[in-house]
Amino acid sequence: MKSEATTTASVFGAVHLGYLVIETNRFADWRRFGTEAIGMHHDTVSRDLMRFRLDDQECRFxxxxxxxxxxxxxxxxxxDHAAFHEIEARVRAHGVPLVQGTDEETALRGVExxxxxxxxxxxxxEIYTTPVKSTEPLRMLASGFVTGDSGMGHIALTSTRPTQIRGYFDTVFDARLTDSIDETISGVKLKIRFLRVNERHHTIAVAATRGLPIxxxxxxxxxxxxxxxxxxxxAQSYQRVHDLGFDMALSVGQHTNDxxxxxxxxxxxxxxxxxxxxxxxxxxxTWEPSxxxxxxxxxxxxxxxxIVDKLTQFRVGARSLTRREDTxxxxxxxGIADD
Structure with missing residues (x-):
């Protein structure tokens, strides 16, 4: 349940994944991965900053x-500004601090x-209302990417506290549960919940182990x-990833739900x-969760x-038992019921 101090206007459908910020020291590898393998447009900003584009928005990554x-x-x-101020009011009403981005930060992200x-x-x-559009023609190997009303894609998280993460995105963005998947991987039983904030099947996926929370x-x-x-x-980017020697995690396939x-x-x-x-x-x-x-x-x-990869993953999971996840x-x- 949302705090009584918050307002009640829904922002569902007015929120779209717009960009991601990635921190890395592997700039040469990332440039090659993003441009030559995935096929995105690349812009060098400085020695310590670069961006990828998918469309006319100045920055997507x-x-x-x-x-x-x-x-x-x-x-x-x-x-719009009404939905922006609604989200801002919710966050403030729950006593969570907000920081306004600096001129440099907004310029780097291509937002006003x-x-x-x-x-x-x-x-x-980070929330914003107006993206800056680039007049520079796209230079990329891909013919294009789908963004628009659905946003630019989705992110997937693993969590020891999936109910709290669902609650977070419900409180802030009125996220809705689209569906769930039960899966067993290497003997570990998983529950994956798929959350949508607009017409895209999901913009956030949250995976959690059943039983011991790791x-x-x-x-x-x-x-x-x-x-x-x-x-x-x-197909072409899959072939480029392979030919350039980048690691493939999962081969081509089709998901059961989306x-x-x-x-x-x-x-x-x-x-x-x-x-x-x-x-x-x-x-x-017509949609009903399943x-x-x-x-x-x-x-x-x-x-x-x-087997080394599997052992490394086991060690990471074991270490997660000793640290508290920030939700x-x-x-x-x-009031978000587990399922």
Whole structure:
């Protein structure tokens, strides 16, 4: 339940994934991965900053030099000032601090104004209303990417406290549960919940182990997704990833729930990057949540995993038992029933 101090106007449908900020010291590898493998437009800003574009928005991925090797901020495009102020009011009403982005920060992200506040797993959440459009023609190997009303894709998190993460995105963005998947991987039973904030089947996925609450993923995000314009774009980028020697995490396959055809590559920072095509678009008048068995109808087979990889993942999971996951309690909500 949301605090009585918050207002009641829904922002569902007015929020779209707009950009991601990644911190890395592997600039040469990331430039090659982003441009030559995935096929995005690249802009060098400085020795310590670079950006990727998918469309006419000036920035979709901002990479800054630093040790995290992870996504450190999520940028949310909000349709109008009314929805922007509604989200701001909710965060303030729960006693969570907001910081206004500096002129340099807004310029780097290609937006006119932004507000930042804490998010789950230490990923800062940033909201903005007006993206800056670039007049520079796109230079990229891909024919295009699908953004628009659905946003630019999705992010997936692993969590030991999935109910609190669902509560967070419900409190802030009125996120809705689309569906769930039960899956067993290497003997570990998982529940994956898919949350939508607009017509895209999901913009946030939250995976959790059943039973002992462990987090087997080192990075804050398990993977991120972008949507290719054509099936040929998926196939050609898959071939480029392979030919250039980047690690493939999962082969081409099709998901059970959103029917997206995709593959997963491993980024230079270690988290996975999904390139997909043609996922379902939700019809709010008819959709009902359901639970699927298994993540894929076909394909999505692990590529090149060794016993060393599995042992490393086990050690990461074991270490997660000794640290508390940050869910931003003030915004994590109450009354979201587990399923």
């Amino acid at each position: 901002l990479l800054r030099r630093g040790p995290a090797e992870d996504v450190v901020a999520t940028g949310w495009h909000v349709d 104004r932004l507000l930042r506040f804490p998010g789950p797993k230490g990923i800062a959440q 987090d087997p993923i080192r990075t804050r995000v398990q993977h991120l997704n972008i949507q290719a314009a054509t099936l040929d774009d998926v 029917k997206e055809l995709s593959y997963y590559a491993r980024t230079p920072s270690g988290f996975e990057w999904e390139v997909g095509w043609n996922p379902l678009v939700i019809d709010e008048t 639970t699927h068995q298994g993540i894929s109808d076909w394909g999505h087979l692990p590529v090149g995993r060794t 931003v309690p003030a915004l994590s909500g109450a």
